[in-house]
Amino acid sequence: MIDARLLRDDPDRVRAAQAKRGLSAEVVDxxxxxxxxxxxxxxxxxxxxxxxxxxxxxxAKAQGEEKQELLGQTRALAAEVKEAEAARVAAEEAWNDAVLSIPNPAADEAPEGGEDDYVVLETVGTKPEFDFTPRDHVELGAMLGAFDLERGAKVSGSRFYFLTGIGARLHRALVTMAMDMAAANGFTEVVAPALVKSRAMEGTGFLGQAADDVYRIEGQDLYLVGTSEVPLAAFHSDEILPADSLPQRYAAFSSCFRKEAGSHGKDTRGIFRVHWFDKVEMFVYTTVEESFAEHQRLLAWEKEFMDALELHYRVIDVAAGDLGTSAQRKFDCEAWIASQERFRELTSTSNCTDFQARRLDIRTRAGSSGETTPVATLNGTLCSTNRPIIALLETHQQADGSVRVPQALQPYLGGLEVLEPLA
RNA sequence: GGAGGCGUCGCCUAGUCAGGUCUAUGGCGCCCGCCUGCUAAGCGGGUUUGGGGUAAUACCCAUCGCGGGUUCAAAUCCCGCCGCCUCCGCCA
Incomplete structure (x- = not known):
C-alpha cells in the first residue's frame, strides 16, 4: 500500500510512477x-x-419525565448514527479498493519500460565453451538418473517431476549449502508454511495482478504460496518491531507453487518452469532508509551463491513495468544456460520498501520521536532448487555426460567430484 | 473430530453473574521530574494502538480475541467465528 500522505500531497508523483510502469493514472484520481x-x-x-x-x-443520570424526553431524542439520533456509520464503512471500502490497487512506485534508478527494457549491470565469469555438442539438462538428467519427468506427468500432470537419485541428492546438497551460507551471514533459519491465509497473500501483493498464478484451496481461506516471501512477510504482521532488533534477517525453506497461467507453451521441456519447486529465500525487515544498502547486500549474497556454483551469469536491473506489485526495485541474477545459449533467471531480489509493511501493519519506532513508522521488507532468492541444478548440469557437463561438481558443493555430496552417468 | 476452561491498553490483574461518569482498576516494568555523595528506596507525573481534526495545540472517534446482533446505551447480554490450555479419540 502506498503512503496516503504521498498520494495526498504529491499526486503527480504517483501519476508519474503509474506511467513509468505503463499503467493508467485513473486509479490515482x-x-x-x-x-x-x-x-x-x-x-x-x-x-x-x-x-x-x-x-x-x-x-443515565436523568429521572422520570426528563428521562423519557431524552430517550425520545436519543432514539432518533441512534438511527442517524447507524446510517452515518454505514456511509463511513462504504467510503472506507472505496478508499481501500482504490489504494490497494496502486503498486509501489518504482525507484528513480529503475529503468523505464517493460520486460525487455532491463539494464545489464554486470556480467560475471566467462561463457562455458565445449569441444563437443553440449547436452541439455533433460538429456543429462536422463543419463544421470537425476529426475523422472514421465512419471511426474503420470502422477501429477504436466510441469511436474520426481527428483531421483543424484538429482534428489543435489537438491538436498544445494539446500544445505544455501542454509549454511545464510547462517554464516547471520540469517535465522526458518522452515515456513507453504499454505497461508488470504491476509498474507493480499499483504504481499499476490492477489492483485498476480492472482491468476496462485493456487487456492477449495472451500477454505488458504492459498499455496509461490514463494516463502509470503509467510515470512506475514510472520511479523500486526507487530511493532523494536528499532534495535533491526535488521531482522531470515532464510526460509519452503515449497513453492505456481499455476504458470499465461505461460502455456513456454519452457515446456524439463524442470525449468514447473508448478512446484523448493526454495531457500532470504527475507529482511529493516528501515526504509537502510533498505537500499540492504538490497545491495542481498544481491551480494546471491552472487556469492552463484559464484560458489562456478556459474557464468549476469545481473540485470529489472524495468519498472516488469516489477511485481510490491517491488520498488528488483535485481535478477541470470545464469548462462548452454543449451539455450542465453541467460535465464535463477535468483531475484526485490526491495519492497514499506509497501508490504503498510498492508501487513508491521512497524518500528522512528528515532527520537518514538513515532511508529512502517518498516521496509526485502526478499531475495538464495537458492531455488531446480534452476541451479539445470545451470550446474549444463555448465559443468563433460563429453561423456558426466558432470564436474563445483568445489564448494563437494562437501555437501560426500566429497563427490564428478557425477557419473548410470551404466 | 468430541468435552470443558480461557482470551481486558508491554507483562500480571480488577471489572462480566445484576448494561449507564468504565472517560477500563491496581501492581510490575519502562520514561520524565523531585529528593539524594552515588545507587537503591521514597515522592510526584507519564506510559495501548489507530483514525479524524489543527499551523501546532485543544478537542473528538474507534479499540477489552475477531465479526454480527439486541439496546437510547455493550468489556458486560445474545449469535457466529478464531486462537490458546486441559482431557478424550485419531494420526505422522
Missing part, C-alpha cells in the same frame, strides 16, 4: 476523491456519535 469522501464521512459519523455518547451520559 479515484483514490483522491475516495479519500475526500472518506474523511467527510468519518467527520460526519464521529460528530453524531459524540453527540450520542453525550446524551447517553445524561440519560
Amino acid at each position: 479515484r483514490a483522491l476523491s475516495a479519500d475526500a469522501d472518506r474523511r467527510a464521512a468519518i467527520a460526519s459519523y464521529e460528530a453524531k456519535r459524540a453527540e450520542q455518547k453525550r446524551l447517553g451520559g445524561q440519560v
